[in-house]
Every structure is written in C-alpha cells, then in structure tokens.
Amino acid sequence: MKNIIELLKENNIAPSMQRVKILEYLQNHKTHPTAYMIYQSLADEMPTLSKTTVYNTLKTFVEKGILVALTLFENEVRYEYNTEPHIHFKCTKCGKIYDLDKSFDYCTNDLIDGHKVLEHYVNLKGICKNCLVKAGA
Amino acid sequence: MKNIIELLKENNIAPSMQRVKILEYLQNHKTHPTAYMIYQSLADEMPTLSKTTVYNTLKTFVEKGILVALTLFENEVRYEYNTEPHIHFKCTKCGKIYDLDKSFDYCTNDLIDGHKVLEHYVNLKGICKNCLVKAGA
DNA sequence: AACTTGTTTGTAACGATTTCAAATTTGGAG
C-alpha cells in the first residue's frame, strides 16, 4: 500500500483532502466503483464534497495513470487502482465484478489483420462460483 | 441477405415500414451504429420517424435475437446484425470499428477460477492498417 | 360505424457526466 501523499506529489498533484480521500477509497475498495458510488461513500465524512470534485479528481488521476477507467458492461464508467493488466468477470446473478489473471496467448500478438493492437479489454460474463454453490444447493 | 419481411414474420414481429427500414439499415451498414446514427440516417426518407421508435424497435429486435447490442468502449450502445461471435477492434485515429475473427483459445475454457463463463466480450484498441499507412507516409 | 389491438409519435423525465462561474482554499512573495 503506497503512501498516497507521496504518490500524488510524484505525479505533480497537490494532495488536497478530497484527492487523498478519493484515492484512499480506491486503494481500499477493489470493487470497481462508479464515480457516484465513490461520492456516496465519502459523503458522510465529507458533507460538503461535491460530485463535480469526484469527477474532476478521477479524471485527473486517470490522465496521470494512477487510475484506470473501465467501460465494462453497462453504460457507466468504473474506476480502479492501476495495477497489472487483468481481465474482468461479471456475475449475472449477484452483479459482482471479479478480477482475473490475463493469461491468454493471442494477447502477445500485437498485430492482427494488419491492425496494431495497443490495448485489450476482455470482459466475461457468467455465474460466479459463489452463486453456483447457492444454486446447486 | 435474408428477406427482411420473412425474417420479421418468423419472429412474430409485424413488418411495419419503420421496422423494415431499420432492420434493412443494419443489414446494409455493418458499422455498429448507435440508435441515433440509425435515426439520423433514416430521417431523410422518413421525416416523421421518431427517435423513440428507433429505440423501441432496436430493443424488440435484440429481445428476439435478431440484433445484438454492444457496449464497446464508450458509453453508448451499438447495434449489429446478429452473426457469428467475433471480436471488435477500434482504431483510435479514425474511430472505425472493425470485426475480427474470434480465434483465441482460452475461449473454449468455460470455467475460469471456478466461475462459469457464459459470454465473452473482447475489445481491442489501436491503430488500424489504413491509419498506419497514412502515418508511415 | 364502433371497438380492439398494436404501433408510432412527441414530450417529459431520467441518470451519468460535463460545463461553467462563483466561492473557497492554498502557497508563496513581500
């Protein structure tokens, strides 16, 4: 768990209270939250927090590469702390989004049909192991 | 190119003018258009066409499995005629979306980490071959 | 013709996001 204030300074972002809290939230909640989810979670301890600040801050973090923005399945952007490339699996029962290892081999091939592939987004859907157990019972 | 009126009747959808035109458009334009793009393209020859009709019609077609709805990279739903499963590549220069063959082998594996995988969405991003040529010149 | 049903339409509402300008906070220079 990297020191948040240091991380912000390294990226030439002033470590304001709201920026620290937002990044801290992403570090502690690996749930791919939307901007609004983050806003709601922080609203209690920061009653004057503005939704705009959350959006602005997330945008800044993504521009600096601290976070990544994902368009997974629905029409809303989700954010996560920028880690190793990985793929996503969404359970259609419980809605939970899981991180999976990126271990498929066409991925190493960066030229397909003559197009230069720079980014891969692999999104899977199905029933997660927890829901499988419940259904089997 | 399947007869559109027959196709609609097979699916118990009355082949109204607007439904035929919308499906015809999707059959002739393999560009993964949004609802609004379809609306705009048809607005000339059907001046009274309503955006709502386009949305309703697309929804019906997706429900019947005639079309598939895709959330590719941005926050807008794109539609395409339902064909073989394939993956998508978006050029970040020209914005064009290409269809690519689905030929990666983890795809055959329907159980990952204990989760049952039912649907795969693979979206690639990069520079398409046309734009590569232009840039190289 | 009067009813029934399905279809289309336009407007209003919606949720996620952006724009904008005003208010606040901050970090230096003096």
Add this chain to the structure above:
DNA sequence: CTCCAAATTTGAAATCGTTACAAACAAGTT
C-alpha cells in the same frame, strides 16, 4: 504575518444517451 494570484472546490445548469408515458394513429373485427 498579510496579501494576492493561482489552484481547487463547489453547486447549479446544461448536455447526452436513453426511457417512460400518454396521446395519436393505423388496421382488423364485429
């Protein structure tokens, strides 16, 4: 420390894609 310019935050309004809704329309049945 005080003052000020720059950065940051805020809330309201605007925008964008989409959906809800109810009225208007079309077509078929009695």
